[in-house]
Amino acid sequence: MLPGQFKTEGSNVIFQNTVFRIYRFRSTSSDAKGKEHCGFIQAADNLEHSIKKFWEIENVEIDSVKTSELDICEDHFKNTHSRDDQGRYTVAMPLKEDLSCLGEFRQTAIQRLNSLWKRLSRDKEYLSLYEKFLQEYEDLGHMREIKVDGSGVSFYMPHRGVYRPEKSTTKLRTVFDASSPSTSGKSLNSIQFNSELVQEDLFFIMVRFRKHKYAFTTDIEKMFRMINIHPEQTCLQRILWKKGIGEPIKTYELTTVT
Numbered sequence: 001m002l003p004g005q006f007k008t009e010g011s012n013v014i015f016q017n018t019v020f021r022i023y024r025f026r027s028t029s030s031d032a033k034g035k036e037h038c039g040f041i042q043a044a045d046n047l048e049h050s051i052k053k054f055w056e057i058e059n060v061e062i063d064s065v066k067t068s069e070l071d072i073c074e075d076h077f078k079n080t081h082s083r084d085d086q087g088r089y090t091v092a093m094p095l096k097e098d099l100s101c102l103g104e105f106r107q108t109a110i111q112r113l114n115s116l117w118k119r120l121s122r123d124k125e126y127l128s129l130y131e132k133f134l135q136e137y138e139d140l141g142h143m144r145e146i147k148v149d150g151s152g153v154s155f156y157m158p159h160r161g162v163y164r165p166e167k168s169t170t171k172l173r174t175v176f177d178a179s180s181p182s183t184s185g186k187s188l189n190s191i192q193f194n195s196e197l198v199q200e201d202l203f204f205i206m207v208r209f210r211k212h213k214y215a216f217t218t219d220i221e222k223m224f225r226m227i228n229i230h231p232e233q234t235c236l237q238r239i240l241w242k243k244g245i246g247e248p249i250k251t252y253e254l255t256t257v258t
Contacts, residue, residue, distance in 0.1 A: 073195035080230070091257065092230040097191040099153040099236075103184030106240075110249065112158035112180075113240045121245060126163050129172040133161075134241055142225050143239070143252045154235040155188045157254075176239065176258050188236055227257040 004017030014025045073094045080092040120127040137143045158180055162173040178188040209215055220226075229237060237254040 069193045070195050073193050076193070084228075088226060088228060090228040090230055093233050093236065094193040094195070095191055096193050097186070099191075101184060101186050101191060102153055102155055102188070103182035103186065105156045105180070105182040106154075108180070108182075109156035109158050109240050112160075113242070113249065116160055117242070117245050123163075125165065126161065126172070129163070130161055130174070131243075133172060133174050137254075138252070140222075140225075142256045143254045145250055145252050146238075148251050152235060154238050155182070156238045156240060157188070157258075159239055176237075176254070178237075178258070224258070225256040229255060229257060 002017045004022075006015040007013075008015075012027045014027070016023050016025060076094040077091060082090045084090065120130055134143075138145075155178075157176045157178050159174055159176045162175060163171065165171055179190070181187045181190070234253040234255050237258060239252050239254065240249050241252060242249045
């Protein structure tokens with residue numbers, strides 16, 4: 001309490017000065033039926049819960065919670081994958097809808113290709129890098145040219161380049177867009193089960209990395225493209241390309257995970 005008390009005329013309200021602030025009080029008669037209550041809230045975690053959370057944070061080997069779609073994708077992989085004589089995996093896409101739901105997309109892919117060529121023709125280095133990328137793709141057997149007969153279900157993926165000429169290493173990254181909707185509103189990505197990320201959280205990887213006295217790092221070049229797509233599903237990974245603006249359009253199928 002500090003010196004300083006103020007009363008209001010015609011009222012039992014009193015204002016008292018304190019080291020914190022000015023507080024307001026009100027006097028009541030001793031026979032008043034009403035009761036005044038004073039309470040406070042304190043956050044007090046359960047001890048068992050706190051210890052459990054502590055060990056979850058400290059334990060870098062903790063497993064992530066699996067979802068139902070992740071379980072479906074794991075079962076699908078176990079039942080459909082195979083390996084060739086060189087040890088390379090062949091996998092099938094985990095489709096959750098019938099392929100008949102995919103609409104037509106070739107005409108849209110042609111329009112996207114023509115728009116891409118307009119951008120490529122304005123930058124010779126961009127064009128050169130793009131041509132080298134797709135030529136390497138074909139030389140490695142990661143895509144093959146096909147003759148289109150119009151039979152069966154297929155999906156055409158438009159593609160584009162993320163071009164950053166200021167980069168000293170990778171100036172071009174090519175993106176194949178499997179999320180573009182067809183005339184039915186469905187895309188290749190939308191009719192697949194989503195397994196979510198199965199890699200560990202980066203934080204846990206970095207913490208575990210520091211536990212060892214010696215460590216080394218490496219990079220697997222074209223890692224996902226080392227995995228083949230089942231031959232019956234390569235028709236769902238078609239792309240269009242041409243050697244020049246006035247050249248005929250050719251159809252290719254990507255044969256690996258993209």
